[in-house]
Amino acid sequence: MRRKLIAILLAIALTPVAAAQAAPPTWSPPANLVTPLNQVWQHQEQTYNNGNLYGFRNYGWDQIMANRGYINYCVRWDSSATVTAAQRDQIHATLARQHKKWMDQLVGHNAWPYGDVPVRVVGWAVRNRSQLQWTDTSVDIYVNDIRENAPQCSAPCGRFFHQNGQYPNCPGGYARHYDQSLWLTDGFGGGAGGDWGQRMGREYFMNNINANDMTILLHEIGHTWGLDDFYDWTPSGVSNFIMRAGSSASITEFDAWMFRDWWRHLKSRYGY
Numbered sequence: 217m218r219r220k221l222i223a224i225l226l227a228i229a230l231t232p233v234a235a236a237q238a239a240p241p242t243w244s245p246p247a248n249l250v251t252p253l254n255q256v257w258q259h260q261e262q263t264y265n266n267g268n269l270y271g272f273r274n275y276g277w278d279q280i281m282a283n284r285g286y287i288n289y290c291v292r293w294d295s296s297a298t299v300t301a302a303q304r305d306q307i308h309a310t311l312a313r314q315h316k317k318w319m320d321q322l323v324g325h326n327a328w329p330y331g332d333v334p335v336r337v338v339g340w341a342v343r344n345r346s347q348l349q350w351t352d353t354s355v356d357i358y359v360n361d362i363r364e365n366a367p368q369c370s371a372p373c374g375r376f377f378h379q380n381g382q383y384p385n386c387p388g389g390y391a392r393h394y395d396q397s398l399w400l401t402d403g404f405g406g407g408a409g410g411d412w413g414q415r416m417g418r419e420y421f422m423n424n425i426n427a428n429d430m431t432i433l434l435h436e437i438g439h440t441w442g443l444d445d446f447y448d449w450t451p452s453g454v455s456n457f458i459m460r461a462g463s464s465a466s467i468t469e470f471d472a473w474m475f476r477d478w479w480r481h482l483k484s485r486y487g488y
């Protein structure tokens with residue numbers, strides 16, 4: 217009895233240490249990453265011509281700050297497959313788990329204000345209601361609202377369409393607006409990502425739903441936060457990282473510092 221109690225207390229005491237994985241508190245990249253990080257930022261400024269890079273107002277950063285600490289999603293089920301309630305919840309859990317892998321790189325770092333950034337799936341878009349095999353009302357369901365040849369959640373609820381963060385014509389109001397879409401398409405190869413969300417093959421997502429690292433999703437989420445591709449150049453001394461497609465299955469230390477560099481450059485926009 218007593219030993220058991222001690223074991224439980226120990227577990228409680230150790231949990232924060234084990235779970236923390238806190239990022240460094242200040243901008244302090246390892247010496248070998250300083251040059252490539254500078255190269256990346258310069259390359260981004262040149263490629264996006266400064267004004268557009270700094271003027272754009274719908275990065276994942278803007279979305280989180282508008283919400284004060286969470287991200288709302290719509291699932292665009294661009295598929296003829298059916299979905300059970302269990303699969304729906306699994307898709308949400310996987311999305312949240314992968315999203316957290318990026319967010320954890322900021323916890324405790326450089327005045328980042330959030331310890332946890334929940335992912336809420338507020339809507340599902342589908343061609344035919346009968347594909348969704350649940351009757352509860354935990355998510356809003358949008359049927360056959362077709363854009364880009366795929367089902368979408370209601371545009372009046374979408375951040376992409378309302379970058380001022382106002383949703384006067386969204387039936388569920390602000391709570392049911394969505395910042396990003398997880399767009400799963402039958403037979404889609406590779407992926408795409410941006411301020412609007414992430415897209416990949418429905419088969420890829422479902423086949424990797426229990427993977428520790430869902431590589432394509434992680435890469436595409438990187439784009440939502442502003443991170444660039446590296447198809448035509450490689451920063452000095454770093455060749456394997458998730459934003460260089462095909463070179464890493466998971467987020468590396470270099471990816472983490474590129475991510476933190478975005479926060480470093482944008483945080484004054486939010487008063488930090």
Ligand SMILES: [Zn+2]
Binds near residue numbers: 435439444445461
């Ligand atoms: Zn990419």
